Amino acid sequence: MKAEIITIGDEVLRGEIVDSNKATLAQRLLQLDIECHHQVSVRDDRDDMRDAFLRALGRSDVVLVSGGLGPTRDDITSEVMAETFGRNLFLHEDSLEQIRAFFARIGREMTDTNRKQALFPDAAEVLLNPIGTAPGFAVKEQGSVFYCMPGVPSELVQMMDEQVLPRLAEQLEAPGGMMKMKVKVRVRVRARILRTFGMGESTLESELVDIARDGDAQLAFRTTFPDNLLRVFARATSIAEADAKIERVAKAIRERLGDIIYGEDDEGLETIVGRLLVEQGRTLAVAESCTGGLIAERVTAVPGSSAYFLGGVVAYANSAKQTLLGVPEPLLAEHGAVSEPVARAMAEGVRERFGADFGVATTGISGPDGGTDEKPVGLVYVAIATASRTHADQFVFPLDRARHRMLTSQVGLDWVRRSLLGLELVGPSLLRRQAGGPPPTGTRS
């Protein structure tokens, strides 16, 4: 079964937004082993939309369309699709009622512009939208099925998961359904992501060159700053067989790389750290200067983090470092705010004040300004304090402000993980040095 994704909107074509809907939809198609062969984006333009629909009709069995279902003049997906396939529009009374009910629920009158959201091409199947005003619809044309969904990501995801994926699964399995389009022996595709932090991509690649050549499963490398991800990917005639292939390769990789693999698939370091803290019944507090709240924000983005995260202090001003974290004034005067002794004092101070098991601190110069010859932009100190000891280290990350903060926050979180697992507290550069590859992200001073 060949799938295609079409997203519609001037803002996409003008580059005003990075269109993540295509990736979202493609990932979900893979859950059903359906591969996406084409992705197309067009403006809110009748001719371009018609061309895209006709082109997709000729080459794809499933076409996922996103965008152009809203109430505004620009939103013409339903209209253009009807026109393209020579159909009339009909008013779907149930949808109109639901749109009206949606507005009633939020205490408003429905406006006339919203009425057009209940117009669909003849013979379309309407797809409910429980969280917005724009229902979607499915249209069958010459053996292809077009699923039209809203462009708002949250509404798109819900409609894809609740309405479209079940229909696709049904079509795949139904006798006389889409199965007939598929090859006799169904190929199962499975993938697993191993998430690593601390080793550069080219080092990883040379470390794993023989495993990558193995052939039992494919291995691909991908950077999602500050992590490097390894994708292990296998095809087989059954899911169990594909999974077994992946497991063999993943095991070999784990043996080779050890503790720089911190997690799998879409679980970020903050999720892994949270789980370890829960498992061990430990708590965390953070004192942030250059990361400015980023560590706290990442930790608390995880639902349930209140079980182990006690809080933090964003100590931008020196006076805050003294008053709220108890960093001694002479220490600040002698070493400066960006220094190892201050980082240590911040970590110890926040641990003590919040009564936490772990205190993590950052202080550095994320730039673009504020550097000196002695303390250049990029310099940063990270510290972690426990009841028994405090560890700190100095790094220089020659990165832009956003990446400098992100990498620093990742070192802090990784040190919590390493502490909880009894691993050595090393930073990205030390791992690099051990592995012997070129530095991708920073230089340890």
Added chain:
Amino acid sequence: MKAEIITIGDEVLRGEIVDSNKATLAQRLLQLDIECHHQVSVRDDRDDMRDAFLRALGRSDVVLVSGGLGPTRDDITSEVMAETFGRNLFLHEDSLEQIRAFFARIGREMTDTNRKQALFPDAAEVLLNPIGTAPGFAVKEQGSVFYCMPGVPSELVQMMDEQVLPRLAEQLEAPGGMMKMKVKVRVRVRARILRTFGMGESTLESELVDIARDGDAQLAFRTTFPDNLLRVFARATSIAEADAKIERVAKAIRERLGDIIYGEDDEGLETIVGRLLVEQGRTLAVAESCTGGLIAERVTAVPGSSAYFLGGVVAYANSAKQTLLGVPEPLLAEHGAVSEPVARAMAEGVRERFGADFGVATTGISGPDGGTDEKPVGLVYVAIATASRTHADQFVFPLDRARHRMLTSQVGLDWVRRSLLGLELVGPSLLRRQAGGPPPTGTRS
């Protein structure tokens, strides 16, 4: 001049990465007033690539291709383009030398696989890549020009800016060059974004319906949660004329909408608030419970924020609210952590402890768990304290955790802006109520 963007790579089609290259390239084309009409992504597949190249040839004057220039077996852009346009490949000795030099510089031997990166279709113009191994190339075919660039974003951007944009500019201006493809009178396109917070998209649209119909400039609506953006877009024969059209329409919109417009183009609310604080010589501190550091993180993401941001406390645990912010224990016991009195005490406490002009506080239930009948998921209190008064309000935002936190942080920042400008401290729902449109993001309880 019609432009098209083609990105190549299995990882894009499988949704493993969100392909931001298309947006990057489209934005840069607009710098030369060149509009992108089509964006297409295909796998590393000969047939799909050939189809995409041929399709682009038929409809686009400029085709920007990204990806498939690396050394691996998957990288076949040069080969497939040569095949598609019936050309041979030639070895570009200079490129081979540069690739060899690149490896020498990083202390490695060039491998044989890298040799293919110096093979280009006959008559191609080679585009240097000073920061990677993959040179790009330009190919003219039947009046269309294909610019093939690497998929690595940093290399792509540099090649686009240094090699492709100057060539495009030259072609636009050269007599007998691309100009002949263009209409006689060159059309200039200009756009401006007005950023609004607090009013729903359909309300905005009905408020501005007559201005949108005006015809002097186009008006488009776009949501970048939690903001709604208005894009004013004009064509004219000169930039000055296009700008004048935009200015007329922008002025009319400003008169209509007033203070819900907080800024323009790509300046977020945190940047605007920062500039106002600098201008007025005022300082800010934040006390965050449910937003968990997000406000501090956003404020400190702006370079130079240390001039006005003193710091913050992320008070997740009740004890932290007492110890670090001085919230009285009886207040917590009587009203609970998620309550207006506690929000007020947090704002006042953080303002006092940091010695700031403004103290902003948030406390709420971002979910997905932790709600009760009396205090449901989505409930949140925001407070702002100054020397003379403290203002607080209660909202219920029925949103997922990430959006709940983002919207709450936006209310907090908007209140700082409103305080600095002497405006009424209203939230998104109150603005909605005044304007009479439907609520897009939340319901005030």
